Amino acid sequence: xxxxxxxxxxxxxxxxxxxxxxxxxxxxxxxxxxxxxxxxxxxxxxxxxxxxxxxxxxxxxxxxxxxxxxxxxxxxxxxxxxxxxxxxxxxxxxxxxxxxxxxxxxxxxxxxxxxxxxxxxxxxxxxxxxxxxxxxxxxxxxxxxxxxxxxxxxxxxxxxxxxxxxxxxxxxxxxxxxxxxxxxxxxxxxxxxxxxxxxxxxxxxxxxxxxxxxxxxxxxxxxxxxxxxxxxxxxxxxxxxxxxxxxxxxxxxxxxxxxxxxxxxxxxxxxxxxxxxxxxxxxxxxxxxxxxxxxxxxxxxxxxxxxxxxxxxxxxxxxxxxxxxxxxxxxxxxxxxxxxxxxxxxxxxxxxxxxxxxxxxxxxxxxxxxxxxxxxxxxxxxxxxxxxxxxx
Ligand SMILES: Cc1ncc(COP(=O)(O)O)c(C=O)c1O
Numbered sequence: 001x002x003x004x005x006x007x008x009x010x011x012x013x014x015x016x017x018x019x020x021x022x023x024x025x026x027x028x029x030x031x032x033x034x035x036x037x038x039x040x041x042x043x044x045x046x047x048x049x050x051x052x053x054x055x056x057x058x059x060x061x062x063x064x065x066x067x068x069x070x071x072x073x074x075x076x077x078x079x080x081x082x083x084x085x086x087x088x089x090x091x092x093x094x095x096x097x098x099x100x101x102x103x104x105x106x107x108x109x110x111x112x113x114x115x116x117x118x119x120x121x122x123x124x125x126x127x128x129x130x131x132x133x134x135x136x137x138x139x140x141x142x143x144x145x146x147x148x149x150x151x152x153x154x155x156x157x158x159x160x161x162x163x164x165x166x167x168x169x170x171x172x173x174x175x176x177x178x179x180x181x182x183x184x185x186x187x188x189x190x191x192x193x194x195x196x197x198x199x200x201x202x203x204x205x206x207x208x209x210x211x212x213x214x215x216x217x218x219x220x221x222x223x224x225x226x227x228x229x230x231x232x233x234x235x236x237x238x239x240x241x242x243x244x245x246x247x248x249x250x251x252x253x254x255x256x257x258x259x260x261x262x263x264x265x266x267x268x269x270x271x272x273x274x275x276x277x278x279x280x281x282x283x284x285x286x287x288x289x290x291x292x293x294x295x296x297x298x299x300x301x302x303x304x305x306x307x308x309x310x311x312x313x314x315x316x317x318x319x320x321x322x323x324x325x326x327x328x329x330x331x332x333x334x335x336x337x338x339x340x341x342x343x344x345x346x347x348x349x350x351x352x353x354x355x356x357x358x359x360x361x362x363x364x365x366x367x368x369x370x371x372x373x374x375x376x377x378x379x380x381x382x383x384x385x386x387x388x389x390x391x392x
Contacts, residue, residue, distance in 0.1 A: 050258025079107030
């Protein structure tokens with residue numbers, strides 16, 4: 001039971017659990033990362049799609065067991081490319097979960113497609129599979145499931161619906177590198193998947209992303225479109241008898257610097273360690289915070305192993321902001337997440353709160369706690385102490 005008047009709480013003038021703030025996020029960058037960036041910066045190849053980028057793509061493809069990997073400058077551009085590669089008629093419809101980052105919707109929108117919002121489960125924020133078919137019309141061409149917090153969406157069910165209605169599946173795996181669904185890694189579970197390597201993600205290149213696919217046709221188009229519509233890729237890979245490259249298609253510049261390719265490699269070398277450390281922290285939180293009345297955890301998808309990109313707790317909507325402020329006063333940085341799309345200025349009018357009850361319930365209960373590999377045991381204990389103090 002929460003007693004908001006408790007004088008011992010730092011928010012009410014009591015002594016905080018820690019004076020050293022426990023940050024909500026820190027990138028996991030070690031000496032091998034700094035060295036790789038330094039060494040590559042000193043080579044003459046620092047521009048786009050260099051040898052380090054290609055090595056990173058190859059290593060990521062091997063790690064996942066996927067045929068084609070395209071390192072891009074963000075997940076947002078990878079989502080854009082995923083739709084650019086298909087040429088769907090303008091106005092075709094794409095089903096997007098209502099609880100996601102705007103980029104999941106921008107991919108279709110940037111390609112003159114219409115988005116149709118689908119509600120999510122109130123207990124984990126992933127697309128509510130039971131609602132997808134009710135939204136399919138003769139204009140529907142694709143679905144964009146998202147793995148919220150690195151907890152995989154129900155991809156078998158989603159792919160089955162897609163197969164039945166001949167739909168394209170673009171899996172927004174921005175948050176889920178290293179996660180598994182039925183013993184298969186995310187990034188391999190749909191027609192196209194898209195990772196983010198933004199500074200907050202489990203594997204980071206500062207900014208960055210990747211498009212992954214087993215489809216040769218999609219890969220062929222993406223190869224040109226990522227490079228301003230040119231065939232520079234073949235020029236870079238095999239430049240024996242050609243001194244030029246051609247402009248063969250429409251496109252834009254979605255390539256990454258060779259410096260970031262080098263960073264991708266050293267980060268990928270640590271991915272198992274990163275996932276393991278995050279999993280240990282998540283399990284510790286779950287053990288230590290179990291059985292607190294009014295504090296629930298996000299439901300994990302059956303037969304899945306999340307990568308624990310985020311650790312969310314679900315609390316009472318009426319007290320959520322107060323709990324966030326109380327945690328912060330104790331020295332623990334906590335935060336809310338994603339205002340449902342339909343509640344944002346740009347998407348307003350596309351759905352009502354009544355139609356989006358799952359998203360509204362999840363959003364209004366969600367608080368995120370610090371989780372990252374460099375979080376010390378002392379910091380983890382402080383998070384737990386602060387939560388117990390507030391909920392006691
Ligand atoms: C679900 C989802 N999709 C896409 C993105 C965009 O990623 P990026 O910043 O790499 O473009 C994010 C960013 O956090 C995200 O959470």
